[in-house]
Amino acid sequence: MALDRWIALILLGICLVYGYTAWFTMDASLAPFMKRNPIWPSTFPKVLSVLAIGACLVILSGIEKSEPKEAEIDYRRLHEYKLGQAIVLLALMVAYALCLRPVGFIISTTAFLFFGSFVLGERKWILMISVAVIATMIVWYLVQEVLGIYMRPLPGIFGG
Structure with a gap:
């Protein structure tokens, strides 16, 4: 199979x-x-x-x-694929889920988007930071203000 x-x-x-x-x-x-x-x-x-x-x-x-296409995944050649990136992204997702409450939505989501784009190969630092911050703020605004669901924006020590 x-x-x-x-x-x-x-x-x-x-x-x-x-x-x-x-x-x-x-x-x-x-x-x-x-x-x-x-x-x-x-x-x-x-x-x-x-x-x-x-x-x-x-x-x-x-x-x-x-x-059948030649681009199908061959399970006998899994070692040739970029499994390292996939494993690091899965670890980032777990770390994001664990940090969401104690660190706050804005910091953890921005860090996840930034490091995720870094793992996937993007190296334009200014672009990575700006996209991560803008996307995080838009999502936080939509969830917090439009949907009315409270999400802790910052860690508790910063008043979040």
């Missing part, structure tokens, strides 16, 4: 567990007044699980396959 089908099989298992949780366990703890709403907190996870299961089944069945 090809590498993409193995990955789809693993993702199918994860999506089935996620779908079971969304369909059967999330709705049991709803308050009585929320059970009359047309959209529940589990609506998006239900839709997401159905779409993900469908996508995994399409990949497993091979419907999306056309003629």
Whole structure:
């Protein structure tokens, strides 16, 4: 079985567990007044699980396959790909998730975007810093002011 089908099989298992949780366990703890709403907190996870299961089944069945291309991933040559970048980006994502509350949204998101672009090969420092700061501030403004969801912008020692 090809590498993409193995990955789809693993993702199918994860999506089935996620779908079971969304369909059967999330709705049991709803308050009585929320059970009359047309959209529940589990609506998006239900839709997401159905779409993900469908996508995994399409990949497993091979419907999306056309003629074989030379650019496909060969699992026997994984050592030739840039796995170091992928692993460092995954480590950056974990560090970002762990630093989000104690460091604050603005500093941790700016640092994640800056170091992520550095890992991917960008070396224009001014561009990297300006894009990271502008993107962070736009996202923080949209979440904080437009959606009304409070996110700690700075660490607690700076008054965040």
